[in-house]
Amino acid sequence: MNRLHPRSAAVRIARAALQGGFFGFFGGSLGTGMFDLPWFGVPALAALGAVIFSGYALARYLRFRYELDGDTLTVESGVFARQSRQIPLGRVQNLDVEQNILNRLLGLAIVRFETAGGSATEATLDAVDEAEVKRLRNYVRTHDRDEAADTEAATSKAVSETATSARSAHADLPGATGPSPTQAGDTQAGTDRGPSVSTSNTDSGGQPDESLLFAFDQRELLTYALVSVRPAAPVLTLATLPLGMDIVWAVLRFNATLVGASLSGPVIQWLLGSPETSRLAVFAALSIAQFLLLALVVSMALTVIEYYGFRLTQADDDLRYERGLLRRYSGNIPLEKVQSVTIRENVLMRRFGYATLAVETAGYSGGNQQSTQGVAVPLAPREEVYELARDIEPFGDLDFERSPKRARRRYLARFSLAAAGLTAVAYAVDSLVLETGYWWLAALLFLPVVPAAHLRWRHRGFDLDESVLATRSGFWRRTTRIVPYYRLQTVFVTRSPFQRRRDLATVGADTASSSSLLGGIARVYDIDEGTATELRDSLRERLTAHIASRRRGESAAGEAASRELASDEPADSDAAGGEAVSDERD
């Protein structure tokens, strides 16, 4: 059994001592104040707190042990309530590595093992050194191959053989499910490279078996930061403004003088003293523009920090990413665990022919889900993105079928209702509170209704490709979702009363995914009722057919393999809690 790195223990203990010390200090101060403790109560309690907390941290460190043996990761932890958990490596969906600044200085990293199911990360090693990270990563990636070669693990041999044949069977699959010379070639090459992978365990320098798929240079990173506007940035900016109130007032004052206001006191006085409308309008426009500019800068800074040094590489049938300026993130995504592929393009990106690629596995869970996790390529020319997407999940040229025209009328009606509602609210507010008489300005909202309805309709569609279902939706941020038939879970058709009036329906195709925010569901919006039922039936048929053909492909490699893979769909087992076996004792 291995322990975490001693340096991480030192950090933890130091931090715990500090916390305990503070705790004791506050407790002591409170005690001397309220219960007349003698003066030395404060340092004594602080010291006691530090000792207790750091002792607990030390005990936790000593109790936390992990081991990679055969095809299982075993983690034992807990000081009072002891826990021992076993995770079959074949079930690991992703392996993520995080390094914050302190850890980077110390040469440490936090490793997280994600499996499907469960609401939290299944195993977190906080922290190990970089050599160990490399070892873990390579072990997980190659455990089946190494295992097969490993003769001494007699007990686990049967299991490992199953795993190996399953993996090699999978290498043929892309060919079976759809035509993709690149993919077949890549995986084939990956399998051939098998031996070199084992040697790279010891290689601490570059990793010869990795091929670079995508990397950012400085300029591309800045472009990406510029075009990927974060909706959260204005909120964040607004929230941090009070910290620099002096500067805000100075800027506002400058703006006021710029519009020609004669200031005798603070800006607020000028604002409250009912200034001329035209001056106020220019002042407001100027200030808002400055705020938006600031928000843009914040948004860009956040993106640069997050994506600095982004690299996506492929090693065997694993994708590997690396990113981050202050905190470094890196991780492995096994290609065979990919559930669906998503291509996103916002308006700006579409204009310049760029796109974002994201892959979803069943592993990313709510706990450490970040807005951008699972992003495989943050920004690349659209063709490259599609090429890579086809490498991951083979599909042909997508030819999207649009919803019937009456769907557009539905959007028109919906947007008109929204505009009418807002106008009514504006009228009510104006006639009751403001009394400016300008409430009719809200009626201008009716102007964008027609183009908005058209754009929404235009950007929605679906395509039944040979081996994937592709759906598309969204104007501001168009999302194209690609779901292989054999990954489908449930298929559902919904019809709201408004849809029933126009004989429309929405078809949803669910995949296994723990992210409820992005959702594993590919939706085909507002198609004809008849088309919807047809679509549902053909999705069901294709699911059955594709699973069958995958199984046939595998049965060539041995029946055991098919059984293994059958249960290998991350889907299976998770809900049943079979991903990680853990047992708890008191």
Next chain:
Amino acid sequence: MESLHPRVRLLWVLSTVIQASVLGVIAYLVDRFAVALPQWAIVGGWVVLVLLGIAHAVAAHRIWRFDLQDDALFLLRGVVTRTDTSVPYVRVQHVDTTRGPIERAVGLASVVVYTAGTRGADITIPGLRPERATELRERLRDLANESEATDAV
């Protein structure tokens, strides 16, 4: 297509009555300790909720259908937004039968089918006679197993 046991309406109405009563108690407490609420509003609200519940239960029972088709469990439900759901047997993770306290009181049971998806990861078929629920659970289990076995060859 099989519909639910008619007594499921009673089950639904009973649970609405309980929910409405809980709300009524809360309203009573608010009235007593915080803001004064008119008596008729509390009683009226309770009556309206229960009437809506009854209407919903009747409509829901009329619409609810399920069917064990060749490759998938098929359900049709929804009073306002009508949804049909297909759960392929291959995707069934496990199947439960459950009996809550109200269900036991009216002598019914439900079957819950679990998949690994995001939405509809657990699909409930309510309003079954207990024997039928057990039978359905076993049938679904067999179908889930079979769909794997036949495909694997």
